[in-house]
Amino acid sequence: MVVGLTGGIATGKSTVSNMFRQLGAPIVDADRIARWAVEPDRPAWLDLVAYFGEEILLPDRTVNRVKLGEIVFSDALKRDKLNRIVHPRVREESEKQIRQYLEADPKRPVIQDVPLLIETGLHSKMDKVIVVYADEPTQLRRLMERNDLSEKEAMQRIRAQMPIEAKRVYADYIIDNRGSIEETREQVIQIWEELKKNA
Numbered sequence: 101m102v103v104g105l106t107g108g109i110a111t112g113k114s115t116v117s118n119m120f121r122q123l124g125a126p127i128v129d130a131d132r133i134a135r136w137a138v139e140p141d142r143p144a145w146l147d148l149v150a151y152f153g154e155e156i157l158l159p160d161r162t163v164n165r166v167k168l169g170e171i172v173f174s175d176a177l178k179r180d181k182l183n184r185i186v187h188p189r190v191r192e193e194s195e196k197q198i199r200q201y202l203e204a205d206p207k208r209p210v211i212q213d214v215p216l217l218i219e220t221g222l223h224s225k226m227d228k229v230i231v232v233y234a235d236e237p238t239q240l241r242r243l244m245e246r247n248d249l250s251e252k253e254a255m256q257r258i259r260a261q262m263p264i265e266a267k268r269v270y271a272d273y274i275i276d277n278r279g280s281i282e283e284t285r286e287q288v289i290q291i292w293e294e295l296k297k298n299a
Contacts (some may be wrong), residue, residue, distance in 0.1 A: 101209040101210070101227045101228070101295065101298070101299040102198055102202075102209070102210050102212055102225075102226055102227055103209050103210065103211050103212065103226060103227060103228045103229070103230060103295060104211075104212050104214060104217045104222065104223050104226035104228070104229045104230065105117060105120070105211050105212065105213045105214070105217075105230045105232070106213075106214055106215060106216075106217035106218060106223075106229070106230070106231055106232070106267065107215070107231060107232030107233065107234075107264070107267070107277075108234070108239055108258070108261055108262075108263075108264035108267065109215075109239060109243060109257055109258055109261055110234070110238075110239045110240075110242040110243040110246060110258075111232045111233060111234040111238075111239060111264060111277055112232055112234060112242075112277040112284065113213065113215070113232045114131075114213075115277070115281075115284065116230075116232045116275055116277065116284065116288055117129065117211070117213045119284070119285055119288040120211050120288060120292060123288070123289065123292045124208075125208075125209065125210075125211045125292060126201040126205075126208060126210045126211065127210075127211050127212075127213055128194050128197045128198055128201070128210060128211070128212045128213065129213045130190050130194060130212070130213060130214040130215065130216075131213070131215065133189075133190045133193045133194055133197075134186055134190050136193070137186055137189040137190055137193065138163050138186065139162070140160075140161040140162060142189075143189065144185055144186050144189045145163065147185045148163060148168075148182070148185055148186075151181060151185065152168065152171065152178075155167070156168045156171070168182070173256055173257050173260050174256065176260075179260065183216075187216075187220065191222075194212060194214075198210050198212065207296075207299050208296070208299065209227075209295040209296060209299045211230075212226070217229065218262060218267055218270050219261075219262050223270050228272040228273065228295065229270050229271050229272050229273075230271065230272070230273045230274075230275060230291065231264075231267050231268055231270065231271035231273070231274050231275070232275045232277050233264060233267075233268060233274050233275065233276050233277060233278075234264070234276075234277050234278050235264070235278065236258065236263075236264065238278055239258055239264065240254050240255065240258060243257060243258065273291050275287045275288065275291070
């Protein structure tokens, strides 16, 4: 069983992903793989530098994610180009990791943590979909605090994504992450137990 985990920006998906990991769930983390894919001199890194130029690099030659974020969040064409460079590499590595986990223990559900699960159509390949939910005012507040952004900058990032309300429609499970950490953890435990029972 492969379970897609997604959410919106600042809904708390990473927190939920870590909770599943603590319960023993194998996690295939698209963000982590994306960071690995754009390490200096890897094919995706070479393509990014060729397209965006060396101004997206830090002195140690790693990608300046803040700088790249500023560029792509204000330009849909450049965001699309970034996705076309990085996504195929992430998908390939994700599929490899999923195969390894399932071969090691076919009865243990694998959780694939993907921010753009629904936007890329990947949700249709999942056995189940979990959406981490927080309403837009909560997203806005958390994003401003977390990334030290103005309200305008934070809204621009939220608006650059599919609305969280639209993602709920695709969910087999919704984790409401507006409450306390403990309330979220209870939901995660309940869902993990159910997934294992049905795997």
